């Protein structure tokens with residue numbers, strides 16, 4: 098068995114490889130990177146490293162050769178039109194390389210979203226279906242990291258967390274929870290032709306976030322709605338489905354996801 102992973106040097110890819118090493122032998126893993134020099138550290142674990150650049154189709158077929166499972170981590174390019182082309186290169190190469198199963202990191206509950214990125218993920222899923230290979234869509238929730246742009250330290254200092262009015266609820270989880278779920282899919286069981294919504298099983302709210310900030314800081318932090326708030330994140334959040342939940346991730350990791358209070362610690366200077 099050969100598990101080939103693109104985006105191996107990225108934040109999610111690195112965590113998946115870390116988790117996967119706890120489940121399979123290193124010689125079953127191939128790390129695909131854009132810069133071989135930056136991928137050298139994988140050799141220390143006995144992991145093969147291959148060059149893979151979504152913009153250079155000639156690197157891809159070689160990178161994917163012999164893959165029983167190819168984990169295709171979505172490109173991080175900022176331009177969704179460029180990403181569409183990059184993703185097409187990956188799918189075409191996966192087909193030519195006769196990859197046995199293509200697993201793609203998509204986005205959770207994207208069907209009704211109104212951002213171009215969700216359209217891109219949907220288009221990629223359709224292109225994979227069109228190519229006709231066995232697939233698994235790993236639809237990742239928004240990372241809980243988004244709380245970093247809410248100004249949590251300022252909220253603690255002011256004793257209030259200011260948010261745009263709305264009926265907010267969140268299915269987000271940490272990258273490490275996603276990595277645990279994806280490593281399980283890569284190493285255990287048959288997940289061919291399945292779609293997983295990798296989200297929290299119960300939503301959390303801004304009230305929960307204010308309570309977690311109070312707990313962590315030992316100071317009272319109250320929630321304050323502010324119709325005039327200037328923060329791009331609320332406009333973004335309104336365009337995606339952050340409220341639907343699924344038990345897929347908890348089933349895959351065999352237990353609960355990381356609690357909100359624990360998940361937000363990296364975004365607070367305590």
Ligand SMILES: NC(=O)c1ccc[n+]([C@@H]2O[C@H](COP(=O)([O-])OP(=O)(O)OC[C@H]3O[C@@H](n4cnc5c(N)ncnc54)[C@H](OP(=O)(O)O)[C@@H]3O)[C@@H](O)[C@H]2O)c1
Pocket residue numbers: 103104105106107108109110130131132149150151152170171172173174183202237238239240
């Ligand atoms: N669910 C969410 O909330 C959320 C948030 C942000 C992003 N995402 C998506 O999830 C993906 C993984 O997240 P992450 O946190 O691991 O992002 P990340 O740390 O930025 O990693 C992205 C990875 O994609 C690789 N990559 C970018 N362009 C490439 C190309 N042309 N050819 C080959 N590889 C390329 C990068 O390679 P290098 O290491 O060489 O740069 C990097 O390893 C992102 O790429 C993005 O599509 C999801």
